[in-house]
Amino acid sequence: MTGGKKTWWWQALSGLVLVFLLGLHLFANHFMAGGLLTYDDVVTYLSNPWILTLEVLFLATVIYHALLGVRALMLDRGISGQQERKLTRVLVVVGVVLFLYGIWLFWVILT
Amino acid sequence: MNIEEYKRPEPRQPEARLSEWFSPAKRGVGGWAFLLHRFTGIVLVLYLALHFYVLSYLARGPEAYQAALNFLENPIFVALEVALIAAVIYHGLNGLRLILMAYNIGVKHQKAMFWVVFVLSALTTLVAAVYML
Ligand code: HEM
Ligand code: HEM
Numbered sequence: 297m298t299g300g301k302k303t304w305w306w307q308a309l310s311g312l313v314l315v316f317l318l319g320l321h322l323f324a325n326h327f328m329a330g331g332l333l334t335y336d337d338v339v340t341y342l343s344n345p346w347i348l349t350l351e352v353l354f355l356a357t358v359i360y361h362a363l364l365g366v367r368a369l370m371l372d373r374g375i376s377g378q379q380e381r382k383l384t385r386v387l388v389v390v391g392v393v394l395f396l397y398g399i400w401l402f403w404v405i406l407t
Numbered sequence: 408m409n410i411e412e413y414k415r416p417e418p419r420q421p422e423a424r425l426s427e428w429f430s431p432a433k434r435g436v437g438g439w440a441f442l443l444h445r446f447t448g449i450v451l452v453l454y455l456a457l458h459f460y461v462l463s464y465l466a467r468g469p470e471a472y473q474a475a476l477n478f479l480e481n482p483i484f485v486a487l488e489v490a491l492i493a494a495v496i497y498h499g500l501n502g503l504r505l506i507l508m509a510y511n512i513g514v515k516h517q518k519a520m521f522w523v524v525f526v527l528s529a530l531t532t533l534v535a536a537v538y539m540l
Contacts, residue, residue: 308509311502318495333476335469362452369445397459404466 300371303364310361317354342406355398363387436518440501447498454491485539493532500524 324341325332332338342348367387371380464475478484501524507513513520 304509308502308506311499312506315499315503318499322492322495335465335472338465338472358455362455365448366452369449394459401462401466 303368307361307364307368310357310364313357314354314361317350317357320350321354339405342402348402348406352399352402356395359391359394359398363391436521440504440521440524444498444501444505447494447501450491450494451498454494489532489536489539492535493528496531497524497528500527 324347328341332341342351367383370383375383461475461479464472501521504517504520504524507520508517
C-alpha cells in the first residue's frame with residue numbers, strides 16, 4: 297500500500313470503531329438511566345471501570361480519526377513533502393496534548 | 408457505470424482553493440455525498456473542540472458544571488444539537504458506505520445507497536428532534 301492508501305485505511309478502520317464507541321457514548325448520554333444530566337450522573341457513569349475503559353478508547357480513537365481527517369483536508373489543498381512532515385508532527389503533538397487533557401479530566405472527575 | 412466516478416475527486420489543481428471544495432459545479436450524486444461527508448467531518452471536529460471546552464467545567468466542580476449546562480439549555484444550542492446529531496448520523500452512515508465502496512461492495516448500487524443513507528439520516532434526525540424538543 298502507498299502512503300495515501302494506508303492512511304485512508306486507518307481512517308476507515310478508526311471510523312468503523314467509532315460507530316460503536318460513539319454510538320455507546322451518545323446512547324449512554326441520552327438514554328442510560330434517563331441520561332447523564334448532572335455532575336453526579338457523570339461521576340456514577342465513569343465509576344464503572346468497563347465504561348471508563350471504553351470512554352478512554354473512545355477519546356483516543358476520535359482524536360486520532362479527527363486529526364487524520366484534518367491532515368487529509370490539508371493534503372488535499374496541495375502541500376510539499378517537507379510541509380507534510382511538519383504538519384504531521386504538529387498534529388501528533390496536538391493529538392497527544394488533547395489525549396492527556398482528556399485523561400486529566402477523567403482523573404479530576406473521579407478523584 | 409464507471410468506478411472512477413465514485414472515488415474521492417482529485418483536487419482540480421495542486422493548489423486547490425477552499426472555494427473549489429464547496430463549488431457545486433460538476434458534481435454527481437457521489438460528488439455531493441463526498442462534499443457532505445467532508446462538511447460534516449469538519450463540523451464534528453469543531454464540535455469536538457467545543458465539547459472539550461464545555462467539559463472543562465467538569466473540573467471546576469458540580470456547581471460550575473451545572474451552570475454551564477443551564478446555559479446550554481438555550482433553544483439555540485438545542486437546535487445546534489439536533490444539527491450535530493444529523494452530522495454524526497450522516498457522516499457515520501456515509502462512512503460505512505465509503506468503506507463498502509473501497510472494497511468494491513455494492514458499487515453498482517452506490518447511488519441508491521446514498522439515498523438510503525440520506526433518508527435514514529433525515530429520519531433519525533427527525534426522531535431525535537422530536538425527542539429533544
Ligand atoms: C461515526 C463513525 C464515523 C465513521 C464510520 C467515519 C468514517 C470516515 C471515513 C471512511 C472517512 C474517509 C472519507 C474519505 O476521504 O474517503 C472519514 C473522514 C473524516 N472524518 Fe470520519 N467517521 C466517523 C466519525 C467521525 C468523527 C466523530 C469525526 C470528528 C470528530 C470525524 C471526522 C472526519 C474528518 C475531518 C474526515 C476527513 C474528511 C475528508 O477527507 O473529506 N469522523 N470518516
Ligand atoms: C449531544 C451529544 C453529546 C452529549 C450530551 C455528550 C456528553 C458528554 C459528557 C457528559 C461527557 C463526560 C463524561 C463521559 O466521558 O462520558 C462527555 C465526554 C466526551 N465526549 Fe461527549 N457528548 C455528546 C456528543 C459527543 C460527540 C459527537 C463526540 C465526538 C465528536 C463526543 C466526544 C467526547 C469525548 C472524546 C469525551 C471524553 C472527554 C474526556 O476525556 O473527559 N461527544 N460527553
